[in-house]
Amino acid sequence: xxxDESDTAPLEGSDAGLVHxxxxxxxxxxxxxxxxxxxxxxxxxxxxxxxxxxRSNAVLVCHALTGNHHVAGRYTADETRPGWWDAFVGxxxxxxxxxxxxxxVSCLGGCQGSTGPxxxxxxxxHPYGLTFPQLTxxxxxxxxxxxxxxxxxxxxxxxxxxxxxxxxGLLWAIDYPDAVQxxxxxxxxxxxxxxxxxxxxxxxxxxVNDPAWLGGAYYGKGPxxxxxxxxxRMLGHVSYLSCAGMERKFGRARCAQxxxxxxxxxxxxxSPFKPEFEVEAYLRHQGLSFVKRFDAxxxxxxxxxxxxxxxxxxxxxxEDVLIPVRARVSVxxxxxxxxxxxxxxxxxxxxxxxxxxxxxxxxxETDAGHDAFLLPCKTLFQAIRQAL
Amino acid sequence: xxxDESDTAPLEGSDAGLVHxxxxxxxxxxxxxxxxxxxxxxxxxxxxxxxxxxRSNAVLVCHALTGNHHVAGRYTADETRPGWWDAFVGxxxxxxxxxxxxxxVSCLGGCQGSTGPxxxxxxxxHPYGLTFPQLTxxxxxxxxxxxxxxxxxxxxxxxxxxxxxxxxGLLWAIDYPDAVQxxxxxxxxxxxxxxxxxxxxxxxxxxVNDPAWLGGAYYGKGPxxxxxxxxxRMLGHVSYLSCAGMERKFGRARCAQxxxxxxxxxxxxxSPFKPEFEVEAYLRHQGLSFVKRFDAxxxxxxxxxxxxxxxxxxxxxxEDVLIPVRARVSVxxxxxxxxxxxxxxxxxxxxxxxxxxxxxxxxxETDAGHDAFLLPCKTLFQAIRQAL
Numbered sequence: 001x002x003x004d005e006s007d008t009a010p011l012e013g014s015d016a017g018l019v020h021x022x023x024x025x026x027x028x029x030x031x032x033x034x035x036x037x038x039x040x041x042x043x044x045x046x047x048x049x050x051x052x053x054x055r056s057n058a059v060l061v062c063h064a065l066t067g068n069h070h071v072a073g074r075y076t077a078d079e080t081r082p083g084w085w086d087a088f089v090g091x092x093x094x095x096x097x098x099x100x101x102x103x104x105v106s107c108l109g110g111c112q113g114s115t116g117p118x119x120x121x122x123x124x125x126h127p128y129g130l131t132f133p134q135l136t137x138x139x140x141x142x143x144x145x146x147x148x149x150x151x152x153x154x155x156x157x158x159x160x161x162x163x164x165x166x167x168x169g170l171l172w173a174i175d176y177p178d179a180v181q182x183x184x185x186x187x188x189x190x191x192x193x194x195x196x197x198x199x200x201x202x203x204x205x206x207x208v209n210d211p212a213w214l215g216g217a218y219y220g221k222g223p224x225x226x227x228x229x230x231x232x233r234m235l236g237h238v239s240y241l242s243c244a245g246m247e248r249k250f251g252r253a254r255c256a257q258x259x260x261x262x263x264x265x266x267x268x269x270x271s272p273f274k275p276e277f278e279v280e281a282y283l284r285h286q287g288l289s290f291v292k293r294f295d296a297x298x299x300x301x302x303x304x305x306x307x308x309x310x311x312x313x314x315x316x317x318x319e320d321v322l323i324p325v326r327a328r329v330s331v332x333x334x335x336x337x338x339x340x341x342x343x344x345x346x347x348x349x350x351x352x353x354x355x356x357x358x359x360x361x362x363x364x365e366t367d368a369g370h371d372a373f374l375l376p377c378k379t380l381f382q383a384i385r386q387a388l
Numbered sequence: 389x390x391x392d393e394s395d396t397a398p399l400e401g402s403d404a405g406l407v408h409x410x411x412x413x414x415x416x417x418x419x420x421x422x423x424x425x426x427x428x429x430x431x432x433x434x435x436x437x438x439x440x441x442x443r444s445n446a447v448l449v450c451h452a453l454t455g456n457h458h459v460a461g462r463y464t465a466d467e468t469r470p471g472w473w474d475a476f477v478g479x480x481x482x483x484x485x486x487x488x489x490x491x492x493v494s495c496l497g498g499c500q501g502s503t504g505p506x507x508x509x510x511x512x513x514h515p516y517g518l519t520f521p522q523l524t525x526x527x528x529x530x531x532x533x534x535x536x537x538x539x540x541x542x543x544x545x546x547x548x549x550x551x552x553x554x555x556x557g558l559l560w561a562i563d564y565p566d567a568v569q570x571x572x573x574x575x576x577x578x579x580x581x582x583x584x585x586x587x588x589x590x591x592x593x594x595x596v597n598d599p600a601w602l603g604g605a606y607y608g609k610g611p612x613x614x615x616x617x618x619x620x621r622m623l624g625h626v627s628y629l630s631c632a633g634m635e636r637k638f639g640r641a642r643c644a645q646x647x648x649x650x651x652x653x654x655x656x657x658x659s660p661f662k663p664e665f666e667v668e669a670y671l672r673h674q675g676l677s678f679v680k681r682f683d684a685x686x687x688x689x690x691x692x693x694x695x696x697x698x699x700x701x702x703x704x705x706x707e708d709v710l711i712p713v714r715a716r717v718s719v720x721x722x723x724x725x726x727x728x729x730x731x732x733x734x735x736x737x738x739x740x741x742x743x744x745x746x747x748x749x750x751x752x753e754t755d756a757g758h759d760a761f762l763l764p765c766k767t768l769f770q771a772i773r774q775a776l
Contacts, residue, residue: 134660194634194667198626201668202619204661205675206594209615227597231590235623238586243726246582252698272522273592273688277695279582280589287593300661307665310640338631 012381013092015082016048016073023113024150030108030143036133039122043147044069044113045105048089049097051153058153059100059388060144061085062161062168064373065236065302066294068112071104087376094384100157107164108143109135109302111295118219118295129297130216135305137164141171145179155179158388159327162186162373163340164302166331167309170348173327174311184387186332186373189344190318190351191310196339199239200303203232207296216297229296230287237286242336242369250279318351328358330387332380334372335365400769401480403470404436404461411501412538418496418531424521427510431535432457432501433493436477437485439541446541447488447776448532449473450549450556452761453624453690454682456500459492475764482772488545495552496531497523497690499683506607506683517685518604523693525552529559533567543567546776547715550574550761551728552690554719555697558736561715562699572775574720574761577732578706578739579698584727587627588691591620595684604685617684618675625674630724630757638667706739716746718775720768722760723753 072089106114117132159169166188210228218224275281333345352359460477494502505520547557554576598616606612663669721733740747
């Protein structure tokens with residue numbers, strides 16, 4: 001994901017200002033869909049705007065693979081990078097904090113404040129590592145639901161999210177039909193496609209084959225599989241961009257020699273296979289930045305959860321699966337997204353309509369690929385406003 | 389590349405029968421385009437059919453990234469896997485050995501008989517490793533040209549090849565316009581696209597970060613970076629298939645448990661991140677098979693050579709670059725190839741026509757992706773027959 005490369009950022013409203021995160025500790029066991037339990041868990045979350053007296057204006061934002069609870073605003077006035085969807089959230093913005101109580105939550109299984117493989121198992125005092133139970137998208141949604149209950153929100157005005165976050169929005173509508181009024185699912189599919197599985201599997205292999213992974217038990221024993229995780233991220237990043245977007249942005253431009261020297265020092269690259277093209281230096285930079293903020297085991301668990309996501313598994317049809325839905329569902333696709341391509345986005349809306357539900361599909365024309373859902377643009381802003 | 393998954397293999401003609409390879413030793417220095425020389429070099433090649441008295445019926449087959457000189461036929465009667473383009477070469481086949489003298493050559497820089505990074509440097513007696521000079525597509529073509537001279541062939545009836553082999557065909561027509569009468573360039577581009585560079589760069593990073601790579605000096609010190617090379621190949625393989633082809637072939641099918649156990653043992657996979665989907669087991673199998681026959685440093689050098697390939701580098705336009713061409717050029721694209729997509733194939737033929745050359749573009753409808761050039765099908769057979 002990139003949230004720093006917008007072409008058309010319409011300035012509207014104002015930002016969410018100074019924000020802070022909170023941790024909710026659940027002192028009760030969590031049972032996972034595929035088996036296994038943990039004795040207790042924490043979810044880190046952040047809110048913007050005010051919950052109204054009727055408790056009816058909450059909007060849950062579900063993040064993508066490597067996102068987190070920090071959706072908008074800044075922790076300190078001089079922080080240079082705000083939350084990952086900052087342009088979307090604030091007074092007068094599409095997720096208008098004068099109207100909505102917006103909530104971001106880091107997913108169960110992650111590594112950014114909510115309980116995951118890098119968290120200490122209370123029974124042992126040591127990080128779970130691979131003893132953390134196998135994870136599904138439904139587990140993450142189930143945990144979110146428990147947080148909403150804890151916050152006294154029995155019915156969400158909306159669940160909105162892109163990529164994995166969109167999958168979660170669909171599960172909310174199916175599993176808790178009375179608890180959600182609107183769903184906005186961006187850049188997602190009713191099931192993970194085989195090419196997306198293949199890319200994730202390559203990334204997982206890179207991590208698992210990094211000797212510093214140590215069978216997942218690398219905590220407290222050095223930096224962990226940083227090289228492997230960085231490379232997995234490089235590959236992920238290619239799948240988030242579009243071919244046309246990469247050609248426009250990088251083409252075959254060579255690295256400036258000064259940048260090259262810096263990047264080489266940073267990457268510890270062995271000549272003669274140093275970054276030669278700009279796109280190579282860019283991807284290495286993305287990979288190296290990523291390892292500072294992400295845990296390799298969480299990457300394994302969460303990619304597996306997305307690969308396993310298939311609404312139609314064991315079902316007769318997608319329409320059948322969608323029968324419980326009561327929410328109004330807006331599906332938003334992006335023309336150059338080849339990870340969850342428009343045909344897969346559209347399929348969701350079509351099945352909802354065939355099942356007699358209130359649904360619509362909006363396609364945003366862009367060369368920004370899958371990552372387009374992170375980038376402010378007028379069409380997207382308008383689509384979200386209408387959906388909410 | 390896969391040469392084992394044809395849907396529509398029309399049986400025509402007969403195979404090339406028993407064949408054997410030859411080594412030609414050049415006892416003279418080879419100077420590389422980007423600098424550096426080696427004191428001598430060997431090219432391994434194979435021929436099918438008879439060179440006619442006029443020496444005018446030779447057809448040079450240029451292989452792709454990881455291919456070799458063994459284009460067709462079998463080394464022993466009981467060999468189960470013939471050459472990589474076996475269905476295309478033999479009496480009555482598109483490369484008809486009753487008419488043509490067909491030549492396959494392993495490329496300079498490779499690891500299958502021709503001199504490359506894994507070959508001994510005569511000056512030291514030790515493998516070149518990273519002291520092997522940087523490699524370009526032009527170097528490979530220049531070496532092929534020297535072999536043709538050594539075989540007494542001053543003019544080729546045709547140069548034919550797919551992917552990297554197609555790039556070489558174009559270079560033959562540009563650099564040696566009097567030495568080639570026809571070029572058949574399949575599934576290739578006038579320059580490596582940025583997405584293809586990005587995938588190669590990810591693959592190279594995986595190899596270079598495998599601790600067994602040892603800075604390229606792994607020869608005689610264990611098995612080398614097998615895990616890294618296998619993963620690089622997995623990724624390459626995804627880019628050789630199409631999304632639709634993968635959905636048709638694998639979809640979200642799960643591994644049979646018995647297969648799973650075998651694959652896990654083979655891959656030494658750590659639970660719980662074992663292959664779960666068929667596509668994962670298939671890719672791992674492809675990766676593991678590949679390391680048995682390929683050298684990691686050759687993979688680095690040859691992918692770099694393809695990434696650097698850009699006919700228009702420093703030129704005003706592609707038409708300008710093509711002015712020297714005298715050959716009749718047939719460009720063949722494959723509808724679902726997203727590594728060298730049809731638009732990139734077509735660009736070559738268009739530029740040739742604009743430059744006043746004899747050229748045509750044929751597109752084969754298929755869901756087999758980039759690898760389609762390896763698979764026998766009627767449209768492709770007919771296109772090659774016409775081109776020759």
